[in-house]
Amino acid sequence: MKQGVIEHYRKYLPVTDKTPSLTLGEGDTPLVRCPKLEKELGVGELYFKLEGCNPTGSFKDRGMVMAVAKAIEDGFKAVVCASTGNTSASATAYAAASGLESIIIIPSGKIALGKLAQAIVYGAKIIQIKGNFDQALQIVFKLTEKHKVALVNSVNPYRIEGQKTAAFEIVDALGKAPDYLFIPVGNAGNITAYWKGFKEYHQLGKAASLPKMMGFQAEGAAPIVRGHAIAEPETLATAIRIGNPASWKKAEEARDESVGLIDMVSDAEIMAAYHKMASAGIFGEPASAAPLAGLIKRIKGGQDFSASQIVCVVTGNGLKDSDIAIKGAGGFSETEASLGAVEKVLGW
Numbered sequence: 001m002k003q004g005v006i007e008h009y010r011k012y013l014p015v016t017d018k019t020p021s022l023t024l025g026e027g028d029t030p031l032v033r034c035p036k037l038e039k040e041l042g043v044g045e046l047y048f049k050l051e052g053c054n055p056t057g058s059f060k061d062r063g064m065v066m067a068v069a070k071a072i073e074d075g076f077k078a079v080v081c082a083s084t085g086n087t088s089a090s091a092t093a094y095a096a097a098s099g100l101e102s103i104i105i106i107p108s109g110k111i112a113l114g115k116l117a118q119a120i121v122y123g124a125k126i127i128q129i130k131g132n133f134d135q136a137l138q139i140v141f142k143l144t145e146k147h148k149v150a151l152v153n154s155v156n157p158y159r160i161e162g163q164k165t166a167a168f169e170i171v172d173a174l175g176k177a178p179d180y181l182f183i184p185v186g187n188a189g190n191i192t193a194y195w196k197g198f199k200e201y202h203q204l205g206k207a208a209s210l211p212k213m214m215g216f217q218a219e220g221a222a223p224i225v226r227g228h229a230i231a232e233p234e235t236l237a238t239a240i241r242i243g244n245p246a247s248w249k250k251a252e253e254a255r256d257e258s259v260g261l262i263d264m265v266s267d268a269e270i271m272a273a274y275h276k277m278a279s280a281g282i283f284g285e286p287a288s289a290a291p292l293a294g295l296i297k298r299i300k301g302g303q304d305f306s307a308s309q310i311v312c313v314v315t316g317n318g319l320k321d322s323d324i325a326i327k328g329a330g331g332f333s334e335t336e337a338s339l340g341a342v343e344k345v346l347g348w
């Protein structure tokens with residue numbers, strides 16, 4: 001039976017015997033090799049880490065289980081977060097599982113319906129603001145200074161601790177760290193967490209080498225790439241529609257210490273990668289296609305990965321944004337309910 005992140009990696013986590021061993025079955029997600037795209041792209045070994053297989057459909061569950069368990073240990077009765085969707089879905093699920101109240105502050109109109117549905121059904125107190133994620137996060141900072149409610153955004157160090165376990169799983173599965181880790185960058189907690197995990201495993205002698213961290217932002221929401229905050233971030237990859245990442249500096253450390261990079265990809269490049277992933281049987285939400293979009297951009301720029309081992313992190317399940325997939329299909333025909341009518345459509 002799945003132990004969950006806290007039990008599986010207890011000795012690497014800041015937990016005590018008073019930390020509740022909370023779990024919804026997060027972690028231990030598939031690391032799937034993709035021969036079809038290795039051939040198409042000329043990559044030595046290409047793996048996808050399917051974080052959409054977590055209980056609420058994104059990598060957030062790894063960090064949230066830690067943040068909520070520690071909030072209980074510290075006597076909180078409620079959690080709060082700003083979110084582009086997945087953080088709030090995860091926070092509300094783990095709060096519900098623990099009997100805590102959850103309050104979420106979200107940018108109005110810019111949240112995938114699947115994520116909003118989760119927050120509603122798990123019982124969150126939902127407040128939509130007439131503003132963006134960055135403004136929502138500033139409100140949450142002030143709220144947690146004034147009221148006894150636990151902040152569970154990725155500035156909460158317990159979130160980073162939980163999320164670093166994905167790096168552990170990759171090394172445990174491959175027997176080594178990959179040459180490159182390709183990952184989307186929004187609020188920049190996840191790239192920070194992965195780098196922390198790889199470094200810890202390396203220091204413990206469980207990984208002989210370290211990967212180059214390859215982070216990707218959406219062109220319309222690329223503050224780290226452009227070197228300044230973006231007041232009105234815009235991208236269809238709404239999960240990373242963030243203009244002033246809370247972990248900006250730590251993301252730059254991960255980039256520089258690993259001799260990697262943080263670059264940007266257009267919405268068109270993201271959607272091309274989204275469909276290319278789907279053509280190989282992998283359904284990620286648009287933000288989760290940014291890593292493959294970045295890899296394709298590097299290849300088009302002449303970088304040779306033919307002898308490289310690469311992991312792309314599929315951070316969220318494509319079902320969260322299913323309307324994007326359906327809109328893209330341009331509709332489909334309806335036939336009479338007969339064998340003949342179906343064979344006619346098939347041209348058989």
Ligand SMILES: Cc1ncc(COP(=O)(O)O)c(/C=C/C(=O)C(=O)O)c1O
Binds near residue numbers: 058086154188
């Ligand atoms: C699918 C998906 N892929 C990538 C990111 C970026 O990770 P970070 O760089 O650690 O922020 C997010 C982030 C979402 C939120 O920030 C939120 O839900 O509030 C995401 O949901």
